[in-house]
Amino acid sequence: LPFxxxxxxxxxxxxxxxxxxxxxxxxxGSLLLRQSMETEGVDEVxxxxxxxxxxxxxxxxxxxxxxxxxxxxxxPNGTEHxxxxxxxxxxxxxxxxxxxxIEIGGVxxxxxxxxxxxxxxxxxxxxxEGRAFPELQMTTLAGFGYSASPAALGDERINGLIIxxxxxxxxxxxxxxVTTVFGGRAYVALYPIEGADxxxxxxxxxxxxxxxxxxxxxxxxxxxxxxxxxxxxxGARPIFTGKLVDVKRYNTRGFAIGHAILDGFEGYAHxxxxxxxxxxxxxxxxLGAGKSGESDGHRTVACTPDIISIHDESTLLPxxxxxxxxxxxxxxxxxxxxxxxxxxxxxxLVGLKAFNLEESVT
Amino acid sequence: LPFxxxxxxxxxxxxxxxxxxxxxxxxxGSLLLRQSMETEGVDEVxxxxxxxxxxxxxxxxxxxxxxxxxxxxxxPNGTEHxxxxxxxxxxxxxxxxxxxxIEIGGVxxxxxxxxxxxxxxxxxxxxxEGRAFPELQMTTLAGFGYSASPAALGDERINGLIIxxxxxxxxxxxxxxVTTVFGGRAYVALYPIEGADxxxxxxxxxxxxxxxxxxxxxxxxxxxxxxxxxxxxxGARPIFTGKLVDVKRYNTRGFAIGHAILDGFEGYAHxxxxxxxxxxxxxxxxLGAGKSGESDGHRTVACTPDIISIHDESTLLPxxxxxxxxxxxxxxxxxxxxxxxxxxxxxxLVGLKAFNLEESVT
Numbered sequence: 001l002p003f004x005x006x007x008x009x010x011x012x013x014x015x016x017x018x019x020x021x022x023x024x025x026x027x028x029g030s031l032l033l034r035q036s037m038e039t040e041g042v043d044e045v046x047x048x049x050x051x052x053x054x055x056x057x058x059x060x061x062x063x064x065x066x067x068x069x070x071x072x073x074x075x076p077n078g079t080e081h082x083x084x085x086x087x088x089x090x091x092x093x094x095x096x097x098x099x100x101x102i103e104i105g106g107v108x109x110x111x112x113x114x115x116x117x118x119x120x121x122x123x124x125x126x127x128x129e130g131r132a133f134p135e136l137q138m139t140t141l142a143g144f145g146y147s148a149s150p151a152a153l154g155d156e157r158i159n160g161l162i163i164x165x166x167x168x169x170x171x172x173x174x175x176x177x178v179t180t181v182f183g184g185r186a187y188v189a190l191y192p193i194e195g196a197d198x199x200x201x202x203x204x205x206x207x208x209x210x211x212x213x214x215x216x217x218x219x220x221x222x223x224x225x226x227x228x229x230x231x232x233x234x235g236a237r238p239i240f241t242g243k244l245v246d247v248k249r250y251n252t253r254g255f256a257i258g259h260a261i262l263d264g265f266e267g268y269a270h271x272x273x274x275x276x277x278x279x280x281x282x283x284x285x286x287l288g289a290g291k292s293g294e295s296d297g298h299r300t301v302a303c304t305p306d307i308i309s310i311h312d313e314s315t316l317l318p319x320x321x322x323x324x325x326x327x328x329x330x331x332x333x334x335x336x337x338x339x340x341x342x343x344x345x346x347x348x349l350v351g352l353k354a355f356n357l358e359e360s361v362t
Numbered sequence: 363l364p365f366x367x368x369x370x371x372x373x374x375x376x377x378x379x380x381x382x383x384x385x386x387x388x389x390x391g392s393l394l395l396r397q398s399m400e401t402e403g404v405d406e407v408x409x410x411x412x413x414x415x416x417x418x419x420x421x422x423x424x425x426x427x428x429x430x431x432x433x434x435x436x437x438p439n440g441t442e443h444x445x446x447x448x449x450x451x452x453x454x455x456x457x458x459x460x461x462x463x464i465e466i467g468g469v470x471x472x473x474x475x476x477x478x479x480x481x482x483x484x485x486x487x488x489x490x491e492g493r494a495f496p497e498l499q500m501t502t503l504a505g506f507g508y509s510a511s512p513a514a515l516g517d518e519r520i521n522g523l524i525i526x527x528x529x530x531x532x533x534x535x536x537x538x539x540v541t542t543v544f545g546g547r548a549y550v551a552l553y554p555i556e557g558a559d560x561x562x563x564x565x566x567x568x569x570x571x572x573x574x575x576x577x578x579x580x581x582x583x584x585x586x587x588x589x590x591x592x593x594x595x596x597g598a599r600p601i602f603t604g605k606l607v608d609v610k611r612y613n614t615r616g617f618a619i620g621h622a623i624l625d626g627f628e629g630y631a632h633x634x635x636x637x638x639x640x641x642x643x644x645x646x647x648x649l650g651a652g653k654s655g656e657s658d659g660h661r662t663v664a665c666t667p668d669i670i671s672i673h674d675e676s677t678l679l680p681x682x683x684x685x686x687x688x689x690x691x692x693x694x695x696x697x698x699x700x701x702x703x704x705x706x707x708x709x710x711l712v713g714l715k716a717f718n719l720e721e722s723v724t
């Protein structure tokens with residue numbers, strides 16, 4: 001499968017849908033990818049179908065890390081990701097044959113294509129999450145026992161760093177602290193993995209799925225049936241329509257953590273929805289009419305690991321967590337997460353308890 | 363020069379004197395070094411005289427990093443330093459021929475001997491500070507233009523990390539953040555440097571100087587003329603005698619930062635001394651009798667980069683910053699720093715302004 005400049009818009013849009021509001025701003029990723037392809041004179045980047053990934057292949061995942069809200073202010077020049085990638089290869093004394101996305105979401109599904117355009121490597125049609133999650137151990141790769149480290153990190157100043165940790169949670173802790181020192185945004189290469197292991201643990205077909213979702217949403221918007229396109233391309237189910245009346249967002253511990261409150265209209269009049277996020281939307285709850293302090297009437301309508309996607313009510317374009325602004329009129333969907341997440345231990349890795357959100361639903 | 367178990371006590375004591383109160387608790391370093399020599403069946407570690415360091419030699423500095431107050435609670439097993447050392451060698455694809463102390467002070471002048479005992483490598487009779495300083499760019503090696511990175515860090519859990527930064531301040535920032543994530547204490551290998559460059563930039567003879575100071579202080583204590591031994595062995599000059607009436611100590615940003623207040627007695631009756639520290643003692647000021655808000659009468663009696671050494675008034679044993687306790691009766695000395703620090707730019711690197719203490723003296 002060739003990936004061409006004409007596919008960028010669709011991938012960016014589809015990634016924003018699957019990204020559950022996170023993974024960084026896809027618009028900036030689109031510009032970086034376009035610029036990388038033009039600078040390198042690359043007309044197409046090869047996408048390797050999941051089943052064609054060979055036992056002899058060796059993959060490394062490439063991504064940006066940190067708060068998306070900072071990602072839109074600290075814009076990379078497009079070579080940082082390749083540098084981190086090469087740093088990890090040098091440390092491992094082993095060349096990768098394929099670049100993989102770590103997640104599908106915002107800028108992070110475009111990043112591997114930037115590395116592909118800059119390095120000549122093909123990109124895997126798969127990833128480690130099938131959506132975006134805020135912490136680097138939150139992958140099916142980790143769930144199936146593969147290590148995020150050795151991992152390489154870099155910044156736009158050309159500082160470089162290699163982590164060789166005893167667990168993915170330690171890799172996350174160390175990488176997060178370093179990301180904070182870098183100013184809130186780092187470029188990482190991680191989860192070095194053999195082809196056979198990747199096929200066992202990664203989620204298949206997610207890059208082409210994102211491109212397909214984006215393409216049908218673009219087509220749907222033209223034909224004025226965008227919602228239908230969304231429902232058909234990814235199984236999205238509408239759960240709320242409302243106006244954004246409050247956003248709390250804190251850039252803390254290297255994350256953008258907070259929540260949005262929406263007052264319903266159309267079929268949701270007199271209802272109020274609270275969407276909690278940590279880089280990604282994680283939990284959507286209807287707030288009941290119970291008196292203050294009482295929780296009667298509160299109910300969860302969508303919850304991690306399922307994807308929560310907030311869209312502009314009129315254009316149906318997705319709104320990432322960093323774009324949330326007072327007054328926006330939104331339509332909210334839940335999209336079922338990839339079935340690969342259906343394994344024992346997934347709840348500890350990416351369920352509510354992994355985000356300290358369990359209390360919110362009791 | 364052979365270093366034997368019998369030299370440990372002297373080196374630990376002399377290091378505590380030159381360490382300006384920092385560099386970690388020397389008692390724990392002594393135990394670790396003794397254990398390392400016994401475990402490895404090593405009777406002596408060779409110390410290479412400074413002038414015998416050859417152009418063909420390649421040196422790496424070995425040290426512990428972080429708050430000394432935490433260093434006495436998180437005790438390493440003696441293999442962590444060697445692991446960081448080997449990690450850096452592997453990254454550089456180059457074996458060191460000599461281990462060097464980065465500083466003379468507390469545990470950090472003993473650490474290279476631990477690495478020497480564990481690895482069979484000899485230890486340089488020199489270091490990068492001629493005392494201890496709290497930040498890793500505060501060395502004559504950096505002052506003469508040599509880079510602290512690539513540097514390797516590890517913890518007792520066997521997490522490992524390599525930093526390849528664009529400046530020593532970035533190495534410090536990144537290493538400090540990682541040290542904090544590790545729980546306040548890290549084991550580092552840094553300042554990889556060729557023999558000729560080391561001879562140009564390092565401070566000569568400091569390891570044997572520390573052993574000499576320690577040996578004469580031990581002898582002096584036996585002969586009841588400890589103060590005379592101190593004065594003669596390192597040019598120490600008494601500046602205050604008093605009782606410790608207040609200690610403020612915060613473990614913050616990976617450092618132990620604070621100050622001690624002493625009420626004078628003997629020739630210093632009715633005088634009050636404030637000693638500010640950041641891991642190491644940095645500034646000693648007599649507080650004048652001026653009314654609150656006025657600074658009249660305040661005067662500096664000792665100041666970084668000169669060494670400030672606090673000793674028990676009766677035993678003359680040195681007291682490190684982590685050992686400061688209310689009620690201690692102390693005698694305080696200033697010791698001139700090694701003349702190698704007399705170069706342009708040294709003040710920016712290790713003067714009061716480097717510690718945000720300039721305001722304290724205006």
